[in-house]
Amino acid sequence: MIIPLMKGLALTFKRFINPFTCVTESYPDIRPRLAKRFRGLPELQVEDDGREKCVACGLCAKVCPSQCISIEGAEDEHFRRYPKMYELDSFRCIFCGFCEEACPERAILLGDSFELATDKNSGILDKEKLLESARRKKS
């Protein structure tokens, strides 16, 4: 009867003297450390020359279960396909990551932004918005 009680006391004391065991996240002050495979808002990726990787094949739009992606493709002067319009409705996105899986060019990846609350009543992000974070990382 006494030994389990002592074990309990030893455990709590061990936790007490080692502050690094603390699991509480002080979130607004310190950003939580996200897992590598964390699924945040999808982001479009860029090539080394700053152009978007996307070739407007439309697979992501096709596979998206909540149908939040809409694409309009076009060709540039070198006959290279690019998305003239790429819109993602962040209100409808369910962060499933299917778009990332479907993309043959790895042009859309789920990033680590999760603070998506907004006071606007439309969450549609255009191509520039979706490219922003990838461009920031490049430069």
Place this chain on the structure above:
Amino acid sequence: MDKELFVFLIIASVKIFIVFNVVQVMVIAMIWFERKIMAHMQVRLGPMRVGFHGLLQPIADGIKLLFKEDIIPAKAEKILFVLAPVMTLVPALCTFAVIPFGEAINIFGYHIDMVITDINVGILYILAVSSMGIYGIVMAGWSSNNKYSLLGGIRSSAQMISYELTIGLSLIGVIMMTGSLSMVDIVNAQSKMWNLVLQPLGFIIYAISAIAEVNRCPFDIPEAETELVAGYHTEYSSMKFSMFFMAEYANMITVSAIAVTFFFGGWHGPYLPGVVWFMLKLSFCLFGFIWLRSTFPRLRYDQLMHFGWKILLPLSLFNILITGLIMVVRGL
């Protein structure tokens, strides 16, 4: 006025003022320490928002309680309802009158004992006064006119009466060895060897029953929130509630101070001044309270009674018997 009397009065009031305020500050500090220590033991952070690492949290709590509406239930027994918090807090603070907290000093040619008053029946006074606290809790439970309060009050009275017995009996071993009821004599008798070494069983019994006596976890059955909402202080709000709260902490400090005086050699210790040693030992005891609270679950009511009457009481009688036997054999 007689000069001697005047000086005596001045010294006594200053001592009372200092001790009273130190206890109050300790109560406030205890709230922060308890929340922080318990949080870290349970792998949490605890209060972090108010001040540096939540240091101002007790003050924020106090201000919040102060500004709350003071509700007296319509069908409550008004006089007893108001009197009950006072009845719990005052005895809790009164017991400090006989606890020695340092060696005597000389200031301006006056000899000042570091104890408010050294009465020759010190421990008897403490046990008598601290028993008064039960009345406050029972009164609070009954006068609230609420079934949870009443149940809490009944439980509390039963628990405190049964454990008061073992508290008294566990201290008798020390009293037998010292041959005095005065707290100062008991401290002085321990200048070479702590009573903890001579009375280990007595200390264990005292520690367990002291926790039960002040209604702390794992014996906090009078305020078991899973079954009794909040026990005897369910209907209390604002400052009346905070008085119960303060009384609980003051009681904790009191029983810790008795433990220090009886078993840890009071203010005796090498190098550091007596007051510092006393405070260190007191903090150690209080840490024990928090440690136990953050580790153990609450006992069931019948388990508590069973434990008190069938295990602790015979053990404490056995302790007295052994102490007496050894004293007779060694011819003390």
